[in-house]
Amino acid sequence: MAVSPIPVNKKPYAVKIMTLAVSPKAVARRSLAQWLSSLAGHVLPPLITLAFLMVFWEIICSSPTASVPPPSRVVSETWELIIHPFYVGQGVDQGLFWHILASLKRVAFGYCLAAIAGIALGTLVGQSDWAMRGLDPIFQVLRTVPPLAWLPLSLAAFKDGNPSAIFVIFITAIWPIIINTAVGIRNIPQDYQNVAKVLRLNQFEYFTKIMIPAAAPYIFTGLRIGIGLSWLAIVAAEMLIGGVGIGFFIWDAWNSSRISDIILALIYVGIVGYLLDRAIAFLAKTVTRNTASA
């Protein structure tokens, strides 16, 4: 038993020396390699899926009689649009960048108004039992009204396309913001309320120092749902009101049978919608980093 301790002891030594021998450069290289492989792990699967879908699409739409063009034809037919996003022409004949910008502006307007009004109303509803009982049923009914159903009414009220579209965004985005804010306010832990009571915070201090930060995660959930709905609604609303905007661009393309243009626009709409969602998610993460209960 006691004869052969040497090989047993040797092993950890060898390991130790090897670890020590790894230079900082090698460590950096290894972590870079790890990073690259994890990146590949995240990026490769969607790329492969996309490639498969493209091939599949290309094959089923390759017959000359197909009503939807294959990807190769979409690219060749929309090449001008792709390489000249900033093109400036007459009336609605603009580069895609300008169409998307016009849509984003409407969304930004309507959405910001919805955020302000939604948080204010949500706070009211969340804080007072009477406001809750009085307003909640109304909200629950109104939020099920499809966005576009508001458009004729708002056209009648504003007599102009642009404010009507902004109103549609507003009325679409506001319900999830109100409802989530109210839930957040109702769920403020008793502990925080007790702290506020012991400190005798006044209404304003309670609102800014306890209520808003405590409800922030809920508010951001509402804001995130709201931005998604806004982007869904703007495209539909613009189809009806006309003018510069990605929605009308799609409608216009349909009317002149430019199916490839529609497909390109849809891809852009999807990407912008995704970016909007990510932007709010990022904002939420930054703002509520420390709000998760400790």
Place this chain on the structure above:
Amino acid sequence: MSKPYLSLEQIDMVFSRGGTTTPVLNQVSLTVEKGDFISIIGHSGCGKSTLLNIVAGLTTATRGVVFLDGAVVDAPGPDRAVVFQNHSLLPWLTVYENVKLAVDKVFSATKSRAERHEWTMRNLELVQMVHAKDKHPAEVSGGMKQRVGIARALAMEPKVLLLDEPFGALDALTRAHLQDQVMQIHAELANTVLMITHDVDEAVLLSDRIVMMTNGPSARIGEILHVPLLRPRRRIELASDATYIRCRSAVLKFLYERHRLVEAA
């Protein structure tokens, strides 16, 4: 004879929810002198937190009155600072900001901006938390959170400090360390303290008097034990001290012989 500093006079508490009523406290009376350290001990669920919340003004007693320094307690306020069982720091504020919030509110009229900063730092020093002042509660240990909770309460300069099982969730070593800190602070500032605990050693070590509560429903004060140990008290020396042992066994007897929890048998 002047009136006692803090007095609870025949407190009854009955919770009623829906059709059911739960009597929790029954005829609880207690007087506390300025600078006293009082522990309230009793089995879980007997109504200790309820009693503390009544003194804090967070709960209104069904019957009975609480007087503090000659005035009736009818609402919460910073003169009765509470250290809650689960620290209840605001997670979006740093350690410093949590204490500063209380300091800013309580001393908005009486201290300048610089003085409020000084005072915040002084209280963080008192619980040895200056090193972590810019951390958020989620980034510090449970013991540290509780220390910040104590600093926040002390910073209000309360007439009476209310502690609801302040060390209940901590490991034994951290708990001992915090008990020592609380004793030191009490020696330095001579605060009036009302502390809930379910730890017999903690009660004997820290208190001037131990209030022992019977089991609920309708819990009463069963007995009040004086702890005639001199201060400063050192836990190691006390372990073999005859008075300490006598007090300890008196509390144990109360809790585990005469008022044993039936369902715990």
